[in-house]
Amino acid sequence: MTTQIFRSPAGYVQGRNVIDDLGTHAEPLGETVVVLADELVLDLFGDRVRDSLEAAGLEVALEEFRGECSEREIERVADVHADHDADVIVGMGGGKAIDTARAAREHTDGALVSLPTVASTDAPTSSVAVIYTEAGEFVEFHVYERHPELVLIDTEVIASAPTRLFRGGIGDALATWFEADAAYRSGATTIFGTRSTRTAQEIAKLAYTTLRDHGRSAVEAVERDAVTESVEAVVEANTLLSGLGFESGGLAAAHAIHNGLTQLEATHEATHGEKVTIGTLAQLVLEGREDAFVEDVAGFANAVGLPTTLAEIGLEDPSTEDLAVVAEAACAEEETIHNEPVPVTPDDVRDSLVGADAIGRRLE
Numbered sequence: 001m002t003t004q005i006f007r008s009p010a011g012y013v014q015g016r017n018v019i020d021d022l023g024t025h026a027e028p029l030g031e032t033v034v035v036l037a038d039e040l041v042l043d044l045f046g047d048r049v050r051d052s053l054e055a056a057g058l059e060v061a062l063e064e065f066r067g068e069c070s071e072r073e074i075e076r077v078a079d080v081h082a083d084h085d086a087d088v089i090v091g092m093g094g095g096k097a098i099d100t101a102r103a104a105r106e107h108t109d110g111a112l113v114s115l116p117t118v119a120s121t122d123a124p125t126s127s128v129a130v131i132y133t134e135a136g137e138f139v140e141f142h143v144y145e146r147h148p149e150l151v152l153i154d155t156e157v158i159a160s161a162p163t164r165l166f167r168g169g170i171g172d173a174l175a176t177w178f179e180a181d182a183a184y185r186s187g188a189t190t191i192f193g194t195r196s197t198r199t200a201q202e203i204a205k206l207a208y209t210t211l212r213d214h215g216r217s218a219v220e221a222v223e224r225d226a227v228t229e230s231v232e233a234v235v236e237a238n239t240l241l242s243g244l245g246f247e248s249g250g251l252a253a254a255h256a257i258h259n260g261l262t263q264l265e266a267t268h269e270a271t272h273g274e275k276v277t278i279g280t281l282a283q284l285v286l287e288g289r290e291d292a293f294v295e296d297v298a299g300f301a302n303a304v305g306l307p308t309t310l311a312e313i314g315l316e317d318p319s320t321e322d323l324a325v326v327a328e329a330a331c332a333e334e335e336t337i338h339n340e341p342v343p344v345t346p347d348d349v350r351d352s353l354v355g356a357d358a359i360g361r362r363l364e
């Protein structure tokens, strides 16, 4: 039997007001901290984060993130880190700010802290950065040796952030088990280049069952800025369970189709999690899952306010050529779609998108 690998961040802290404990948790990691966040997130939380770090005796520099995780931005942030002679970088905000901090940290010996202020993706716990062009088209994944030393997520912050981003996190996490399961069934390797573990498979599955058990209530609570136990459960599913589950469990069609969808400008308004949801439904169609099963998953997506049709992610009436562009990109040689237990061609992907869209329309 081949090697199995499971990897994870060193620490994970979740709860109400834990943002004010950042200093206490980060203090063992270094002395000088660069906090990377966009203008909005700095306005919202910059002072609290600075106060917490300074109270723990750390030197702090707040640096504005310019919005895209591109090679140019990564190099700029790495230079800022070097200029401050920093030994810790905090990526604060959504997936792109965190990915940029992660990639910039690779140019240093220092520590990485993920501080998501939205539960919109499973980026915070991972060792992966997703690189885009300045115009927002997917370029590639970078997989690094190191994980964040600390992931800290404040559930009161998450509950008061836009509900749409929270829904997106559910969409991202909804894919995790289906992809890990597909990769496991086909004997594919994870991003660590080895077989998955039973541990990671169970974590991925727990992400799914947690969403099904708590997703609707959690979304309703977040719509009212409330933190309930369902919100705690779904934040954990979106962030920790999905993060460990996708990395150590394996990716497959859903994220490859997401990557294909980013090729079309019209989908750029849709969030990562929204596009992944369409990718998940297409994956289920691609795998030949029974009608009732796909309808059930689509029904859940619909109930939590995620898209189930192409029109809802900006593709009102996509041409065959547009779908072919998506399908070709999804089937690129290095794509995780080839982790499916069945061989997949661009024609299969295009038609699965059409089939998934038709099922989604039944819900209208």
Ligand SMILES: NC(=O)c1ccc[n+]([C@@H]2O[C@H](COP(=O)([O-])OP(=O)(O)OC[C@H]3O[C@@H](n4cnc5c(N)ncnc54)[C@H](O)[C@@H]3O)[C@@H](O)[C@H]2O)c1
Pocket: 038, 040, 041, 044, 069, 093, 094, 095, 096, 097, 099, 117, 118, 120, 121, 122, 123, 124, 126, 127, 128, 129, 130, 157, 158, 160, 161, 162, 165, 168, 172, 271, 272, 273
């Ligand atoms: N590295 C990984 O393992 C991994 C996994 C999944 C997704 N990703 C990447 O993550 C990115 C998507 O991340 P995203 O969906 O978070 O979007 P994003 O990072 O593009 O944007 C997040 C937005 O939310 C805003 N925001 C953050 N906190 C807020 C708050 N509390 N209140 C109000 N607004 C707030 C920010 O200003 C920003 O505009 C993609 O690039 C995707 O490829 C990476």
Ligand SMILES: [Zn+2]
Pocket: 121, 122, 172, 255, 272, 276
């Ligand atoms: Zn994702």
